[in-house]
Amino acid sequence: MKTLNSDFNRDSQQLNTASHQGSAPQWQKPFAYLSMFLFGAGVTLTGAQLLKAQNPVSSAIATPPASAAPRTPEVQTRLPLPSDANFISSVVEQVGPAVVRIDASKTVKAEVPEVFKDPFFRRFFGDRVPMEPQERVVSGTGSGFIVNSNGRILTNAHVVDGADTVDVVLKDGRTFTGKVLGTDPVTDVAVVEIDATNLPTVKVGDSQRLQPGEWAIAIGNPLGLDNTVTVGIISATGRSSSQVGVPDKRVNFIQTDAAINPGNSGGPLLNQRGEVIGMNTAIIQGAQGLGFAIPINRAQDISDRLIANGEVEHPYLGIQMVELSAELKAQINRDPNSALTVDEEQGILIVKVMPDSPAAEGGLRAGDVIQKINGELVADASAVQQQVEASRVGSTLQVEVIRNGQMLNVSVRPGAIPTAKAGN
Template sequence: MQNQVHDESQPLNPQNRNHAHWKGAAASLSLVLLGSGMTLAGGYLAGNQQQLAQKASSLAVSRVDAAPPLPDNADPNFVTQVVQRVGPAVVRIESSRTVTARLPAELNDPFFQRFFGSQLPQQQQRVERGTGSGFIINANGSILTNAHVVDGADTVRVILTDGRSFPGKVLGKDSLTDVAVVKIQANNLPTVTVGNSDKLQPGQWAIAIGNPLGLDNTVTTGIISATGRTSNQIGAPDKRVEYIQTDAAINPGNSGGPLLNSRGEVIGMNTAIIQGAQGLGFAIPIKTAQRISNQLISTGKVQHAYLGIQMVGLTPQLKETINSDPNSGLSVDTDKGVLVVKVLPNSPAAKAGLRAGDVIQKLNGQAVTNANNVQSAVENVGVGGQLQLELWRNGRSVNLAIQAGSFPTQQVD
């Protein structure tokens, strides 16, 4: 799993935020409408206003800060012990897809036909390849990785640390959380032990194992830098994840690999970095990855609850910006709560009567201050769950009940 990296084959095109305009902040959505978003086998590069089309071969080696010193009471060999125990369960995932492109229409001009005649091909095909990482979660060959590592792949191959190679079948993938499950036909495989990502605290040890830039079984160490980083904060507003931030080095090819604690338990799945920065890597909490993978293994797909709104947390500064912008189309008379910027037609929110300009102040009786509060509540109630909203609309309080719907499988405009 390459952390926000793209493999030598393909780049990712994550949506970037524009901090200079309030509308850029509205991208962390309850609806999160996205295209497939990820590249075939690269890592996911969450960046600010930068394209992710660079090749892995063009990546420059840069200085990485040294890992923090061991505490006095720590076993100096604890990283070695973790690697020896968990390393055999970390795999390399190679994927490829055939891309067909039609020749430009200009080549059908009679001028070119005089030179090439009927030999001029109408289509060209090329094979795109990429490499990521994954980890084995059961002895019968189920493997967790990032969705972008296998997205669009015609073929997937899994290589174990002992050199064995197996064709892989993608049981399912979920683009909203960037989690996928790959299955190989094998038995008695080494597996990882899963930890508790809900209990993480900044400053705890973090160990990453993966295959960055084709360098198999690479180990890096660092600490948990922060938890609960929203997808909007890291520049990937089309995702529904509260990320773990770590300074353990993550590079292209690490995507899908495990982030471990000092006991060797998996606490996250490495998935992204911020381009041009050092020590800013991000992992999907293992609790999220488990929840998604369980659905993928049992049904091949994932249901996400959604309301169908674009929203942004209000601040006094944002209120002033919106009200002073004649093109905003909105007027806000409070700076507390979550502003509804847009309501999708025929969405659960639209059917319940929610309007652009409404400010959500309480949800199921709990005060909300940012879009992530609302999104988390929607995920928690699930598809079909009921939500009671207390709104501020045109200077008065309004109460609405909304039943969460199922996130559409196709993008809605």
């Protein structure tokens, strides 16, 4: 502390000495200060003018006119801004009246097992065992949406399939008896008609232009709760039927996290503009935030064909197939019970050919590895299914396969898919 004080005193003395040495008379100081101030101001003004002359753009940016309004960047977006808090209510108000509840019922007969008819068995149970088939009525509820003001409605095939009676309930409470114009179990699309006019209708969008992340609004009647609205986003597009767990269907589904429950089936999936982009149809049991819808483009195509013909013919080959990989190849070749030996690591392996199927008649065999159809590479089983579905019954498909290391071209004429089952 003593050292610091002594150093400070010494520095103060040196500073005082320096300030007194050569000091000018007191009257000269104001003139000196004024000269220095004028000189500094001149330098500052000159420098500012030089900078402005050399960089006029920067000057204009740095000092905008007081009257100019601040500019905001133009952002183009298809989705409503978060501040638009009422767009969902607007969509529901617009589309809700065109969404209907469908109550379907059918009579089911329960046959008496043969063992109950045995006289020895009846000695013990007597008349407590019925001898005649027992009938019971099974009812179910689904949703649908009106696409024509004269009463045409789209819904799921499983909602009305086999129904004896179909009742259609509008949002305003009116009830009509519906007539099923046609069902297509392969795509799960059905068309119902009611005798009414001047009905509210939905506006149809384009499911081909959908992108993940867009808004998704579902309206339907889940679990008997009419006119229920749920909201989410488009989680994915192009989900194959095998991914969804319904390999017998011929649909590439829209995936959404908007809540879909039993009773939502057949109801519309809407975009932020209130356009129908899909038909809600499926959920995965036990999963949360996973719902699936049939793209509206596909549903409309099927409904048009149902209206024109009452049914839809889907071409099929009659094969069971699996996508090859190095791991699958090794697994098959290690299996002592396998009747196949696989040399390829890429392609679509035909595991089984159905008897008397178009594939069998055309010469395809189990163990063939499909590479191309009509000259186009097929990367997975879904691509094979799409190529077959895009063909016509009775047309010719050129199927390029590898068999025993040799490349072969096999001509196959797809047949109409059996109504009792779906396949490829």
